[in-house]
Amino acid sequence: MKSKSFTIAIGVALLVVLIIAVRLGGWSTSESSTASPASEQHTLVEVAPVVVGSVTESIQAVGTLEAIASITVRPEIAGVIRRIHFRDGQSVERAVPLVELDPEELQSQVNQAAAEEKMTLVTYERLKRLNDQQEVIVPAQQIDEARMAWHAAASNSLLYAARLKKTVIRAPFSGTVGLRRVSVGDYIQPGQAIVNLEDLSTLHVDFKVAEAWLSRLHVGQQLVVMTDAFPGTAFEGHVTAIDPRVDATNRTVSVRASIPNQAGTLRPGLFVTVRLNVGEDTHALLIPEEAEFLRQDKPMVFQVEERTVRLKEVTVGVRERGMVQVRSGLKEGDVVVRTGTHKLQDGELVSIKSSE
Structure with missing residues (x-):
């Protein structure tokens, strides 16, 4: 009787062990099947094709505005100032008296x-x-x-x-006087500064461009200037002269442009950014600006080839309306990674985000 009870107990224990083993095996199988797809997931990226579009080619430069006519009014003879005929900042006409000496x-x-x-x-x-x-x-x-x-x-x-x-000192041209540096009763010497006179109706800006652009420069070319003094406002002008000599040291050519300023908004001495339009390329290769990044100071993109990304160096040009011109390195129809480039390595497999 005891032998029979012992046999039944062993059978029950074996059955419990078998059930536990089966359950553990099922869990392991389930976990393995769940982990397997996860290991096959790739970086999700958004892509964009290389398209053909139109861009305006331009040169960026910096310069300083200067009055087209600017002098410091000075006496030719010594004497005591008897009258001053202008107020600080006043506009004056040509030949009107500014100062009278005794x-x-x-x-x-x-x-x-x-x-x-x-x-x-x-x-x-x-x-x-x-x-x-x-x-x-x-x-x-x-x-x-x-x-x-x-x-x-x-x-x-x-x-x-x-x-x-x-003894009567007159304005040599129409313009705006600055702040006077003398007073009535002062004894002034020949050449002493009295006041500056600026013609603000037209300003000019001198700037330098690389010699590679020389063949595409000509007098009359349109440009715009912008200054931090008037953010968001573009002032139009045109090229009036091109220096006949190229600077052999830095390989640049000097250009002078004229900026109409009838309203007197701009002032001499302002630092400006110049954008000179040199033509329009109607068959430019374009990619989104965010697709381009720098690596070792070189412009790069990730090109997608059958879900594999390849790191490619490109030469970029004009940036316009969120797009950047590609001068070399890609062709029309190529596909590049638009977002997520910071997470990628050359040769990596990616998952492409579907466009909605």
Whole structure:
């Protein structure tokens, strides 16, 4: 009886072990089947084809605005300032008086020189008349000396008259005056700065471009300039001159452009960015800007070939409306990775995200 009970207990224990083994085997099989697909998953990427489009080719450069006419008003003679005829920042017309110096001393010299001229003229004419009428024999040398004295006095009179005229300092061209550096009553010396005068109606900017663009530059070419002083505003202009000499040191050519400024918005001295349009390429190869990245300072893309990505170096050109021009390295119809490039390695298999 005991032997029979022992046999039944062993049978029950074996059955329990078998059930546990079967269950463990099922779990292992289930886990293995679940893990297997996970190990086959690849990086999910979004791709874009290389397309043909139109881009405007342009040159980017920097420069500083300058007035087309700009001077510092200075006196030619010394004197005391009697009147100032302008206000700081005022627009003035050509030839209007800006500053008057005290003319009294020079006026006296002009009067004296005029009197001497008249006296020498009378002396010369008297001697000449006496000689012509033969009332008195006048030596020819005396007549010549009288004539020369008259000419010298006349020249002296013109000299003082010119100096007197310089007591009124006038604007040599129409423009806008800056901040005056003198006051009424100041004694100023020749060449001393009084105020700057700028013609703001037209400004120009000088900038440099690489010699490779020389064949595509010409006078009259349109451009735009932008400055941080007026963000988002583009000011149009055109090329007015191209330097005939190429800088042999840095292999660049200097270009000058004119920027109309009738409203006086722009000011001389502003730092500007210049964009010069040199033509339009209607068959440019384009990819999204985010597809291009730098690796070892070289522009790269990941090209997709049968779900395998290949790292390729490209030459890029114009960037416009979120697209970048590819000059070399790809052809029309090639497919590149648009997003997720930072997670990829050359030769890696990828899963392509379907477009919705």
